[in-house]
Amino acid sequence: MIQHYLDLLQKLAPAGAILGLSTIGSMMICGSAQALTFFNNRNAFNAAAGGSLSFESFENPNLPYPQPSFPFQGGTFTVTETNGTNFLTNTLVNGAFGSFPVTNGQGALWYDDNGPSVGVFGLNPSVSAIGFDLTTRANAVVVLGGSIATVLNLTANTPQFFGVIGNPGEISQITFDASGVPLVGWDAVSFGNANAVVTPEPSTILGLLAVAGLGLGLKRQLKPSQSTEKETTKVG
Template identity: 30%
Template sequence: MIKNRLIPTLALAGATSLAAMLTPVAATAVTFTVNRSWSESGNNASLVGTVDVPVGSYTIQNGTPNPFTNVNLTLTVNSNPFTLNTANTSNISGTGQFLVNATSSTLTFNTANADGSNPADLAFLNSSTGFGGPFYVIGTDGDPGFEIAINTSPNVAASVALSVTFGTVQQVQQVPEPASLFGLGVLSTLGAASTLKRKLKPSQSIEKETTKVG
């Protein structure tokens, strides 16, 4: 009898343990505010808006996926605004590396191993016009660090000391991982426990009848 009561208890304990192991872990997604401005030869440029990057350190090189989950920037040159909504890493190649460090307070950019043949230039552009429309680039390709507004009539460039704080935190969100496996696992274990209970009931009745006959 003790054994019969113990088996369902162990099954339920297993479900509890499974729940503990599969509890979703929240990932930290951060929205950073960008507010940059520079000038060249009497022309003024600015880049303002937000970008979303999960907390972490990222090295972009030779087509490595970029970590920007959302881009909402406005590039303005001499009062003419242009919308930029995506990041592009095609100008990061060879030994050139573009380094992104996102914390819960700041977004920092840096480069490594870059030169004229191995650029590390990160671009923000409009997904509809690509490099045929206005876009913004920050990085280095042998020269000191720079940022530039291109195809904006005129282009406006300035030197940038890398590493540079590109953005500051606006909002931090805890994003739970998908919990479907968690639910299925617990339900499966609880279902097994319920089935086990039903199977045990007939055996308990037989045990009682055997006792009466004796």
């Protein structure tokens, strides 16, 4: 979309203005990089991501613990626990920890946040979008770090959706620190590269068209002066 406007403007503008247009175009393209956008509603997140994401709901009871990994779009999504007892596992609704909230299917993944524990999502290659349901056994303030930085306030046993969309390759890791709250769990994780398309703001387009108009005015002013110069040379 941006290149289309640049091509149009370069056809309209004189040669002297093309350099300026190219510079503005570069500024637009660089400026199109969006900041991280956070979501607390899954439907809104899915709509913004464009429906091209991978999905994992931890249904397999035989995952390779304590570091399960899941293939996606030619890469790997891993979940680990660091600095703690590495007690990372999943549970089925009818299993020993069946009371732990499950939001999709029959399984969920969780760990025991025993003080220094930190849960970690790893994404290789990096992605632009990830969303998931997060639950804690007790009321908790969960600090999310890694490629993002935010804080979530969770109510005990109440799954809360969190999603984030950024630029391509911006999200490689998300860490979870619940400060010792027992049992932190995830379910219904969507991740991958969003199909978001960045379009220029109308004001930006109008500004470029104004520059093109200025260029046309300069071009018209140059034509008479050039003709006069030719005639003067001929007479001399």
